[in-house]
Amino acid sequence: MTADTPPDADETEATTDRAAVASDGELAERERALRNRDEPYARATVVRREPPVSANVGDRALVTADGDLHGWIGGAACAQSRVVSEAQSAIANDEPQLIGLAPDPDDVDRPGLAAFPMLCHSEGTLEIFVEPVIPATRLLVVGGSPIARSLVRLATELDVDVTIVDPEAADADLPDGTSVLSTLEPDEIAEAVGAGPFVVVASMGEFDARGVAAGVLSDAPYVGLVASDARATEVVDRAAGLLDRDPAAVRDAITNPAGVDIAARSAAEIATSLLAELVDVRADTGTSTASAIDSSADTDDAERAGSDDEESVTEASAIDPVCGMTVDPDDAPSVTHEGTTYYFCCPGCADSFRNEPDEYLEATEDGPMESV
Template sequence: MIEPDELADVARDLESRGEAYAVATVVWRQAPSSGQLGGRAIVTADGRLHGWIGGACAEPSVIRAAQRLITAGESALLYLGATDDLLLPEGVTAIPMSCQSEGALQIYVEPAKPAVHLVVVGHSPMARVLTELATAVGWRAELMTGPEFTAADVDPRSVVMVATQGHGDEDVVKHAASAMPAYLGLVASHKRGRAVLGYVAEQGIPQHLLDRVSTPVGIDLGPTTHREIAVSILAELVKVRAAGGFAGEQPQRTELPLLETPDAVDPVCHMTVPADDAHFPYEHEGTTYHFCCVGCRDAFAEDPARFLTVTEA
């Protein structure tokens, strides 16, 4: 079983790479389930599980539920166990599970958004303060000069703030726009912003990329100090993020292979399982059935008619 400090290390590593994940915690158990009260695990967006929340019956269901919750950005309380004649409180998601242990679990799954990756390009006092403020609110902020910056420094989840303020603005905007970050801002006046974007357009950067550049940025405070300008820019970025404006932050569905696998219902225990080769496929009269464990598959193979009659009824 993974230790709490190891789990914290996993979380820090995922956050440093900007990967979304969910934390699954066992909040209730019915013996003899192998899951333990307080047991925790981290589930990544691509379906990896670190930690322990239960055995082979519980893990696949929790992983798939966690992936969906990461995509939706929602938390949920899952009930895993027999669902016959079961009355659950509103808001609890029931996942049928009737493996050999006959235990049950309630697991709270909470997605954790990765820290915003903010790249501030510039060397002015305002750029330094903006980087410090973003770090203070838990963002992963980097400061680099215009000549240092390339498109390779960002990815589709990054937020880029061009604060070169007249020192190579055009080149930085060109590189940043080509990387298609989640958000791209240019610190400039209306007039200066239009001039920069016009010049970059003449250099052959497609207009649809330039249309994604926000300028000017920050709340208009009138005449103010560089520190206050940095505060106004961060305030606007926080507002944009809260409204879902960092569209590249969330992993795309194509990055979640387990979600693309069709579901199947185990005809023995009625648990929903992925219809893949890892879930004990068994062909009977031209139809392939999938099972949560070898025990269910073998029971079905011994007398398919017994379970198919129950399923059809």
């Protein structure tokens, strides 16, 4: 385009859309906020493009685990939807990936790249690198016992942020980077560590109940208590009193006896068994996140299949019968066919469906089409 040539309507609209999204400074601030809240997210960066597309190499966006996209990777709705779904998968699996979008996916398909059809009117080609950012596991160790100190030392070998609650820890020889809390108030402990840490309580009766209460207040996915059955019952009752909650609910929130059964006897062996259980629980927590996203996708597929008697597929979200994307009916193009309204990620998919509806409806009965 020369200086005398006016921009076409698509380019002008893309420039306007780009101006409406977050600037680099606003995107950096949003990323800092996500990190400060220990929320997982993914960075999506355009690494290759072929016109006509509105994105440029280096354009980037952030995608949260809930599927919110902030930034600019082009204005095509089908491209954004695909990036969001693949970013959520990357977050759930904690694995980066390179995705390609092209009118013919075979043109970009190669080892190490997941290729998808570009179904929007603009066509063009995009390759986008999706990098998940997963907060480090946080471990709260309550107590100054030999078991607690051994656990703190062993945990430094993993990617774990460790905080120990012990009024006397300031005088102890702790690994570099270990955070120390001297307060024994459960609400202050919970506020200091934030939501969702893994918690091991091993004060050997000194302040176990306060540690358990702090773990419950912080919504910990794991609260391991090192105690005999008799002492565990006493600890639960005292923690329930501190929290003003039902002892049965507190009991359900803790694991006792804590640790993997390896016939451990010494403090170091018991700490090893605790760390092994933490690794196992952490893996299960990641699997649960991935399963939740997969279950959501299964639900979306079920909604797309629907019933022949339904007059509309207008739920909180709908499935584009052409490309399989999840779309918001309130903002999506739609086509009514034989009394049923279908929603699409972009006008291109809507036009494709309008021209050959029976082809796409037949495909949805057997699963989403791979390409068109």
